[in-house]
Amino acid sequence: MAQITDKGRPGVFFTFAELATSRLSDIEGTVVLIASNYVAPVLVNQTYVFTSARQARDTMTVAKADAVVQAFNGGASQVIVRTVPATPVAADYTAALAALATQRFQVIALDHEVADSVVATFKTWLSDERTLNDRYVFFVTGGNAARDAKPDMGIAAAIANKDDFIVQAINAPKFGSVTRSSGLNAPSLAGQIAGSNLGDSFTYTEILDATDVNVALSPADVKAALVAGAFVYEFNGDFVRTVRGITTSGAKLRKSLLKQTIVRDVKQEIENNWIGKKANGPAQRLSLKGTLETYVQTLVNAGVIAEGFTVGVTRPEGADADQVAVEMMLVFQDTMEEVYVSVGFTN
Structure with a gap:
């Protein structure tokens, strides 16, 4: 039976009860990018909202809009950019997240590579948002080229940041001569998640126009990565594809998307049509x-x-x-x- 813990105010409050079972027995499309790579007229500690890649290029310049364009190419319908200093510290990320409190979005990523301590900051924020605000947001991250070259390091990062809504990539697709680290490919994956529908599993999904991966994992590394909850790409000889759509907790990405969608839809229905409007x-x-x-x-x-x-x-x-x-x-x-x-x- 559902339990009531008094929150002291009107609202809709969610919990998800997981039932253990034997293994063998539409999304709005908005991505937030925390950006440190920009030039004037874009200013520090400001929020910019883009509805097309062209608009982003016109505002940020072609060279600096790459991450935003990636998100749109991945499938995002809108990208919100929140700028931080060129060399951000922990307080800058905390301030950026606080500034996004009134924005509606489904996925957040960064346009730059970060240390694991920064990922921990985002993990805490995700948990707080779910607990305090019933807000279910994905965070997509990855590593730099040096870490991608050593899959065990990416696997360790996934283990350290277990969460139903963190996607930790440990390698990345290549597009011809363009090679990005898993961290710099995060905006593309964020766009793919934001633009997906509930029928998308992210398992064996072909990455269009990709020609290879930046680091090819051995079968043993792939297996270890999936057990750890890492997100992996592979080239099968014909095309590049994702291996399995999972978060760092090992939860299916599709299931976490379902949770996000149910919270959004049910909360909106009850708040708009029932609370304060119907007798109990x-x-x-x-x-x-x-x-x-x-x-x-x-x-x-x-x-x-x-x-x-x-x-x-x-x-x-x-x-x-x-x-x-x-x-x-x-x-x-x-x-x-x-x-x-x-x-x-x-x-």
């Missing part, structure tokens, strides 16, 4: 239940939730007169990823 009576709670069941059925129809879900809307015993508990029990519908083929021959 049995008939009204039944109506809310029907609305939420209809919503979940759309997820079933989209193939991301399995049939057999349940939705409950109650006023638990002992709850205040204005409190309602919503409990949604859903089964995530995964995609086919591991196929084991046994072939036998008879005489």
Whole structure:
């Protein structure tokens, strides 16, 4: 049964209960880039909103708009740039994140490579946003060329930063003569995540126009990386593809996207149409239940939730007169990823 922990104010407050099971048994599209690489007229500690790559080039210059263009090419529909000093310190990142409090976005990345201590700052921010503000945001990061060359270092970074909403790449696609580190490729991956829909698994996804990877991992390294929750690219001889769409916690990217989408949609529905607008009576709670069941059925129809879900809307015993508990029990519908083929021959 859903539990009520009094928050002391009107609102919609989420928890996700994970149920252990045997392994064998549309997104808005906005990316935030924290940018240290820019020239005038772009100024430090300012926020810029771009709706096209051309607009970004016109404002930032062609040379300095590369990360923004990557995000758009990846699939973002809007890119918000928050500038920091050219050589940022921890306080600059904290201030940038605080300045983004009123912005709506799904994914955040940087236009520069950073140390693991900076990733830890973002990890704390992600957790605080979920706990305090019911805001579910992805953070996409990677390493520099030296770390990419040593997969065990990238694997260690993924292990150190486990989170359902951190994507830690440890290598990157190459595009002809253009080679970027996994850290500098993060805006492209951020755009891909922001522009995805719930049907996208990010497993064996072809990277268009990529010609190779900056560092090819051995089969043993790929296996170790996936166990650690690292995001890996590979060239299969024909094209470059992602290996498995996972976050550093090992959670499927698609499942984390589903959580993000449910929070956004259900929160918006209840805040806009129910809180302060409907009586907290049995008939009204039944109506809310029907609305939420209809919503979940759309997820079933989209193939991301399995049939057999349940939705409950109650006023638990002992709850205040204005409190309602919503409990949604859903089964995530995964995609086919591991196929084991046994072939036998008879005489």
